[in-house]
Amino acid sequence: MKNILIGLLLFSAFGYKCQTGLDLVLNDYLKDNDLLHASYGVCILDAKTGKLIKEYNSNLGLIPASTLKIVTTGAALGILKKNYNYKTHYSILYKGDSIANSTQTILKITGSGDPSFNSSYFYNNDSLFFSNLLTKLKKNNITKLHSIIVDNSCIDNSIPSNWIWGDIGNYFGSGANGLSYKDNKFSIFYNSSEISSKAKIESISPKYISKKIKIETDVLSYGTEDEAIVYGSPFDYNRKISGTIPANKKSYEVEAQMPEPEKYFTDDLKNALKCQTTFSEKDTLITDINSFKSKWIYTHTSPALDKIIYFTNLKSNNHYAESLLKTIGAFKSNKQGTTNNGIDEIEKYWESKGIDTKGLHMVDGSGLSRANTITTKIQAQILSKIFNDSLIYDSFNKSLPVAGKSGSMTNLCKDSFAENNMRAKTGYINRVRSYCGYVKTKSGKTLAFSVIFNNYDCSAKEMKLKIEKLLIKMADL
DSSP states (O other), X not given: OXXXXXXXXXXXXHSSOOOHHHHHHHHHHHHOGGGTTOEEEEEEEETTTOOEEEEESTTXXXXXXXXXXXXXXXXXXXXXXXXXXXXXXXXXXXXXXXXXXXXSEEEEEEOOOOTTTTOTTTOOOHHHHHHHHHHHHHHTTOOEESEEEEEOTTBOOOOOTTOOHHHXXXXXXXXXXTTOOGGGEEEEEEEOOSTTSBOEEEEEESHHHHTTOEEEEEEEEOSSSOOOEEEOOTTOSEEEEEXXXXXXXXXXXXXXXXXXXXXXXXXXXXXXXXXXOEEOGGGOOOOOGGGSEEEEEEEEEOOOHHHHHHHHHHTTOHHHHHHHHHHHHHHHHSSOBOHHHHHHHHHHHHHHTTOOGGXXXXXXXXXXXXXXXXXXXXXXXXXXXXXXXXXTXXXXXXXXXXXXXXXXXXXXXXXXXXXXXXXXXXXXXXXXXXXXXXXXXTTSOEEEEEEEEESOSSOHHHHHHHHHHHHHHHHTO
């Protein structure tokens, strides 16, 4: 009789007959005081058929955090295609009948919104990065330049309006730019001593920003994690840093958002050009640029889109995700890429695949804003659509962290069947924990799932452990 009552309770709460330990975990959530004030949803589908396996509050709009990236990256693969390349063009502008006789010679770089442009994920040597350009300049006998100009107008270089002040000065708050460079970030190195003492800045890198940036710091030595918060607007060279870093550290790195990355790029470029060109820009006033003639000399081609998306999801890179969003907007509208037109095109794409997007409200492409909402049903359905698209699935699936092995899933589901059988995008911002992806179960089925928890009363670490129990039982089905 007792077992019958438990079965009826689970059927009433979740609308399904008991399915191993999964229902028991879901039922435990209902009795958990840490979740008394929380909002949460679960949706599990058969990835191949789209058939519902289990759901709870799957139509409830919830803040997804970085799991929103699956919406952006999946659409990017579908719209732009996996072999899409960003192309950054270098041209020489000149006066007169030839470059050799020009009285004013300008190197113009036209950005493409490429987030991988000299990114640490793909490049680690400036000499190699600039070598092809230097070869082209030498081939064209260009030994004197009066100026370097950058056109980064292909996308709107502003950050999403809903990002908060506590995020945008940090490296993870680096938005998109028509000419992004070296991940749009810089580093502050601290020396810390005993607990509760004030940490001191040792150095700032690169040299370019160290000469321009003004930093007010009140960072203390405490704890075991980097809890330093960098405050500052995207185009300003003043930064305030507060919070804590671990005690007794030397050269401890805190990363921050780089203001005007295109200017950082031109500074590095000038240094690279010194060996074979001279500049006279201080003595030359450049006017009426439309009257100059132009000669294309070189195009830098990015890695293929699937490689960019690999790092977007594996590293949960907000800068990459925002760049993809605006690239989609520019690609489809043939206009400047903006957050709004990128969102419009992504929603249209998923609607064309049969997804009802009424429960999807995007304000960015990365999930950094708390103003984003989505349902677990929509996320699981998108994952199912991707699973059944042979042109998208392989590249997308490879970008997801593997349980117990890689990325933000490295320490999850160890020594369970989920380890190495589950790939999932994770999400975390204050009082939000989320997971969505695929799991190959003990029975041999592949499931598409989405789990989102908002406004729980426990710590983020404790919430992670509660969700881990659900993920493990999911794999056991």
